[in-house]
Amino acid sequence: MQFAALVHTIVQHRPSGGKPNLDTAAFIRLLQDTMACTDTATEKRIIRFQHVSDYRRFIQQLPEVPSSSSPQKSIRQMPTIRGISCRLPAEETLECFSGRVWIEKDCKISVHASTQKSIAVEKGIPWGVSQIKAPLAWSTTTGHHIKVGVIDTGVDFNHPDLRQSLSRGINLLNRSMLPHDDNGHGTHIAGTIAAANQLKGMIGVAPRSLISPVKAFDHNGSAFVSDIILGIEWCVRNRMNVINMSFGMKTRSKALLGAVINAHNAGIIIVASSGNDGKRRSVDYPARYPQTISVGATTKLRRVAPFSNRGTYIDVYAPGDKIVSAWLQGKYHEMSGTSMATSHVSGAIALLLAMKPELTPTEIKNIIKRSIQPLRGNKARRTIGELDVMRMLQAVEKA
Known part of the structure; x- marks a missing residue:
């Protein structure tokens, strides 16, 4: 699945009258796909979840991903800021996630x-x-x-x-x-x-x-x-x-x-x-x-x-x-x-x-x-x- 299509699936579930819920399973799939991608230049990023419930669901579901394709080893969890660090394609801004996650470069x-x-x-x-x-x-x-x-x-x-x-x-x-x-x-x-x-x-x-x-x-x-x-x-x-x-x-x-x-x-x-x-x-x-x-x-x-x-x-x-x-x-x-x-x-x-x-x-x-x-x-x-x-x-x- 293409990166943009994955992003679309992540934000498509929208409860009545509220902001979209983060589709955690799709978010993890996105991380899998991007981390497996070797033909694109990547850089370290920090992703913070705006809502603690989204972060908790993500942490709970991450270990359930089959080990052969799990991005777990490449993701570092930072609980006190409700965040993770990982490598993503350099041009990726996660703009479609506005309202659910913040992203910044993991600077030196x-x-x-x-x-x-x-x-x-x-x-x-x-x-x-x-x-x-x-x-x-x-x-x-x-x-x-x-x-x-x-x-x-x-x-x-x-x-x-x-x-x-x-x-x-x-x-x-x-x-x-x-x-x-x-x-x-x-x-x-x-x-x-x-x-x-x-x-x-x-x-x-x-x-x-x-x-x-x-x-x-x-x-x-x-x-x-x-x-x-x-x-x-x-x-x-x-x-x-x-x-x-x-x-x-x-x-x-x-x-x-x-x-x-x-x-x-x-x-x-x-x-x-x-x-x-x-x-x-x-x-x-x-x-x-x-x-x-x-x-x-x-x-x-x-x-x-x-x-x-x-x-x-x-x-x-x-x-x-x-x-x-x-x-x-x-x-x-x-x-x-x-x-x-x-x-x-x-x-x-x-x-x-x-x-x-x-x-x-x-x-x-x-x-x-x-x-x-x-x-x-x-x-x-x-x-x-x-x-x-x-x-x-x-x-x-x-x-």
């Missing part, structure tokens, strides 16, 4: 950092951890028992500075394997948040917090939006307190926004990097969504780093220039990027939550914005500034 998304150089060894407290005054808080809070989901490239489970700080996490690219890092970025982020090797290595912002590595990014530091959504869903299901998102893209995704809103409504604080384009009035998604805490990067001189996006979309700045942290094979690397700034903020929130676990995402965002340290060379605006852990904890005490 990249981590926000650039590798600078390898460092022989890092001992003690990195400059960024000191600059945000985290060590002054450790007599009061070390982030004990706070769970931070790091959606990234995975983590080096054998790194001596991270061994005490990791839970199993999940590998979304290969569910049968641990989320081992084959890039380095995720290990670097995890080190800044929670490294805990006082005698021989480095110490992160919240050394007793627990990192759950969520591997959504491949060895190139690249992922699809659908992988990020599945990562967010995992974090919600496994009751993370904080999600670190050191990545971004230029295009807006309603599917990703839906997943972010769900996590926010579940009480999870989402910290996202703003991007490394040096733009004054723009930040990347998902940092641009109001449900996240958007982070820009500063230098040792407390100035906005030249590469960092800046402006009104930024909620807080944090150290992001020449940051040394853990790397693959037990090593250390120096990296720069708003990614690095984001991990400082996630660690600071872990310190705060260990003291006051009842705080909501909105309350935490307001506390951080209220307790910033003014930036140097920015006299005109006092509404933006750098993360300051001690001011943050004092703001909670006064509240």
